[in-house]
Amino acid sequence: MxxxxxxxxxxxxxxxxxxxxxxxxxxxxxxxxxxxxxxxxxxxxxxxxxxxxxxxxxxxxxxxxxxxxxxxxxxxxxxxxxxxxxxxxxxxxxxxxxxxxxxxxxxxxxxxxxxxxxxxxxxxxxxxxxxxxxxxxxxxxxxxxxxxxxxxxxxxxxxxxxxxxxxxxxxxxxxxxxxxxxxxxxxxxxxxxxxxxxxxxxxxxxxxxxxxxxxxxxxxxxxxxxxxxxxxxxxxxxxxxxxxxxxxxxxxxxxxxxxxxxxxxxxxxxxxxxxxxxxxxxxxxxxxxxxxxxxxxxxxxxxxxxxxxxxxxxxDRDTVNKVETMKVTTCLNPLHTALAVSGCLLGFTLIADEMKDDTLRRFVETIGYTEGLPVVVDPGILNPKQFLDEVLQERFSNPFIPDTPQRIATDTSQKVGIRFGETIKSYIRREDLDPAELTAIPLAIAAWCRYLLGVDDEGQRLALSPDPLLETLQGHLAGVKLGDKVSGVRAILEDENIFGVPLYAIGLGEKIERMFYEMLEGPGDVRTTLEKYLK
Ligand SMILES: NC(=O)c1ccc[n+]([C@@H]2O[C@H](COP(=O)([O-])OP(=O)(O)OC[C@H]3O[C@@H](n4cnc5c(N)ncnc54)[C@H](O)[C@@H]3O)[C@@H](O)[C@H]2O)c1
Ligand SMILES: O=P(O)(O)OC[C@@H](O)[C@@H](O)[C@H](O)[C@H](O)CO
Structure with missing residues (x-):
């Protein structure tokens, strides 16, 4: 040996x-x-x-x-x-x-x-x-x-x-x-x-x-x-x-x-x-x-x-900045976080298996192609569309890469501001775009809030990955059960330190809350909510 x-x-x-x-x-x-x-x-x-x-x-x-x-x-x-x-x-x-x-x-x-x-x-x-x-x-x-x-x-x-x-x-x-x-x-x-x-x-x-x-x-x-x-x-x-x-x-x-x-x-x-x-x-x-x-x-x-x-x-600095913005805020990491929180809720333990699920695949394709690419920063040295194609068609789908949604869900509170907030900021900046029109990104944020409840889509207890803010965030959702129509989710969504943007002021806060409560209605409703919005 x-x-x-x-x-x-x-x-x-x-x-x-x-x-x-x-x-x-x-x-x-x-x-x-x-x-x-x-x-x-x-x-x-x-x-x-x-x-x-x-x-x-x-x-x-x-x-x-x-x-x-x-x-x-x-x-x-x-x-x-x-x-x-x-x-x-x-x-x-x-x-x-x-x-x-x-x-x-x-x-x-x-x-x-x-x-x-x-x-x-x-x-x-x-x-x-x-x-x-x-x-x-x-x-x-x-x-x-x-x-x-x-x-x-x-x-x-x-x-x-x-x-x-x-x-x-x-x-x-x-x-x-x-x-x-x-x-x-x-x-x-x-x-x-x-x-x-x-x-x-x-x-x-x-x-x-x-x-x-x-x-x-x-x-x-x-x-x-x-x-x-x-x-x-x-x-x-x-x-x-x-x-x-x-x-x-x-x-x-x-x-x-x-x-x-x-x-x-x-x-x-x-x-x-x-x-x-x-x-x-x-x-x-x-x-x-x-x-x-x-x-x-x-x-x-x-x-x-x-x-x-x-x-x-x-x-040079400007090129690195652009290539990093392309990957971390648009073409890879936001998709990873969406798969992480939804995958944990839906009982997945392999990213490649999530990519075989039509709804989840559509989820990340919408975040990447539909919502990300219109505002992506093109670094010149890597083509964002090709990079995204490779991520979705080859890298995430590789069944031999033993990557888990549970690993990626670690420390999500430290990452959502960068992974979703930057694209939202671009929508705020652009006169021709309205952040309130986004669907898949708010859905990912709602799924993260739903994940924080520590209950999966079947209503079973879900062990959450470590996160330095877990205690504080879960505190806002203490006592919340499937079927509830009130919770402290707004306190999470209002925290600009987490998201880097004022979600309510730009018309996204209520939308995410609505999605969150739809996911909370009962067993199976994380999936039905994803299906409803990603039709
Ligand atoms: N794994 C990947 O796919 C990947 C890809 C690109 C970038 N990264 C970056 O690399 C980082 C580490 O990933 P990894 O796969 O090596 O993880 P890992 O869990 O194997 O290692 C994490 C390292 O960070 C240290 N660490 C953790 N918390 C710390 C803290 N509070 N203070 C100081 N050190 C701390 C740990 O001791 C360990 O050395 C990621 O968070 C990410 O920023 C990872
Ligand atoms: O490493 P983190 O915790 O910042 O993020 C988890 C994954 O999204 C990340 O590790 C990716 O695998 C990586 O960024 C790919 O290059």
Whole structure:
């Protein structure tokens, strides 16, 4: 039985016989190079990082175009490092699946160190500081989910840990944004060396969001005299520290037990899927689709790996902004969220199965083609219609991609403003369009509110995916049952922090409420409401 470790992959013939591609570079040498000349740290050691970003870098290592690896830093869920990085020598088995169900298997070894950004693990934390004090460091990248950048809670006030970090200064940070600010401060003190921070999360203007969060923390420290004013200038000056925008796209589902079982049949063992106590789904393998796009604003202050030679597009800010707007607000993520909440309500556990359902297919086609495309931003480098065609006809429909509505429904409160609010804003801006005429987007929002009830379309209890606002949102719907004609749904819909638009002022609030109450009438009425509006 093959087991993922540096020792085991040295038996190349056994892995090759199992159809697994192996790294073609000298891992020990790259590890030594990285130790003495660290160039790239990544925060958020999750699936997309291992399945896409690390694999892209491996292409450079394999072809001799890079000689240092990536250092994975985990600031939130330390169990991942302890359970799927260290025991497997930081290796990942990447499984890419095409629409015929064939696996392309590859060992990704470009992550050569894994570190917990845990102030109680001194050796790790000291190494992180050493890395940030090193002039060679070119970039820190991030896939920490949208909520990772959030410093405030539902009430608009700073989170408790953020307040503590602001009081304590750069010595003992807990929140990932404080950790980053504090490491940047060490770099500033050491030599004011330049570097670049690249957010690769699915949020609009991700680089700006990262910059805003890091600067907010730093400014609070400066106000309290805990850092010098020069540090703020250092962070603000784009010749020192840059925060490019990016757009990342590759459907990377949670590791699936079906894939684990198939790997076992193909002779690869010890691939257990782990759900950590912080609810991260992780495994020694990552399963993903083949399609991938990563577009990054080319604004690096201390050099960068030649990732363009691994298929990554570097371009100007305006183009990234457009391509990200196209994907996150129109052509992929809104459709995903609509399938997520409706799929959970209707008992689906696979996105591809939802695409076989006529009503749900019509639902996302209407959001994409009918409501999204008229206001889509055309980035020039990718054609929105072709991108949408590929999403709907190939990517979502691929039955071998084990993606679940439950994964995508995670943190929906953090995403609806971007995924639906931006299109609604475009309808408000355009004189020839009226947001009140929209149908499928309000239906998706109504379905999300109906989902928050925690009762599926058959009237059975529904376990909801984690969401930082879940308690508050469910509080508005407390005691509401099927058949009720009153509820606190209006309080949810009125919250402009969530949707980014005043739904009632633009004639959508009442419409969504109406749809919500129709879905609430009785068992089966989520489906009948969707059918009624999507005829
Ligand atoms: N999976 C995909 O299909 C995909 C595709 C494109 C973009 N993305 C982006 O990448 C993000 C991560 O996706 P993934 O598949 O790697 O998820 P994952 O669950 O495998 O990993 C999430 C990572 O974020 C960290 N994290 C979670 N909450 C955090 C917090 N509050 N503070 C700091 N770190 C936190 C976790 O510890 C983990 O390292 C997504 O939220 C999205 O923005 C994902
Ligand atoms: O990762 P999230 O939580 O922002 O969103 C869930 C999915 O919509 C997302 O991961 C997509 O799979 C991804 O954006 C495809 O590129």
């Amino acid at each position: 093959l087991r993922l470790s540096l020792n085991h992959i040295s038996d190349t013939s056994a892995w090759t016989a199992a159809g697994v591609e192996l790294p073609r570079f000298d891992i020990a040498q790259v590890k030594r190079n990285t130790r003495s000349k660290p160039e790239w740290v990544h925060f958020g050691a999750g699936n997309i990082f291992r399945g896409f970003v690390a694999n892209a870098h491996q292409k450079l290592l394999d072809s001799g175009k890079a000689d240092t690896g990536i250092i994975a830093a985990e600031s939130f869920d330390f169990e991942m490092i302890d359970k799927v990085y260290k025991p497997y020598d930081n290796l990942t088995l990447l499984v890419l699946m095409n629409a015929r169900g064939e696996f392309q298997k590859k060992v990704v070894a470009s992550i050569v160190e894994s570190i917990t950004a845990d102030k109680y693990r001194e050796a790790d934390y000291d190494r992180l500081i050493e890395i940030f004090e090193h002039p060679s460091l070119q970039m820190a990248s991030f896939t920490i989910t949208e909520k990772g950048y959030s410093l405030t809670g539902p009430d608009g006030h700073f989170l408790g840990i953020v307040e503590k970090d602001m009081e304590a200064g750069p010595v003992q940070p807990i929140h990932v944004m404080s950790i980053v600010a504090s490491l940047a401060y060490r770099r500033y003190l050491k030599g004011r060396y330049p570097m670049t921070f690249v957010s690769m999360d699915n949020c609009s203007h991700n680089g700006d969001k990262l910059k805003h969060a890091v600067l907010t923390i730093a400014r609070e420290w400066a106000k309290r005299g805990l850092v010098e004013p020069g540090f703020i200038n250092y962070l603000e000056d784009e010749r020192n520290i840059s925060f490019p925008l990016s757009m990342i796209d590759k459907i990377t589902p949670r590791p699936s037990e079906t894939v684990q079982a198939a790997l076992l049949e193909q002779g690869v063992g010890e691939m257990d899927v782990i759900v950590t106590s912080k609810n991260t789904y992780t495994a020694p393998f990552v399963n993903a689709e083949i399609s991938e796009y990563l577009v990054i604003e080319d604004k690096f202050t201390n050099g960068r790996p030649r990732l363009e030679e691994a298929g990554i597009i570097f371009t």
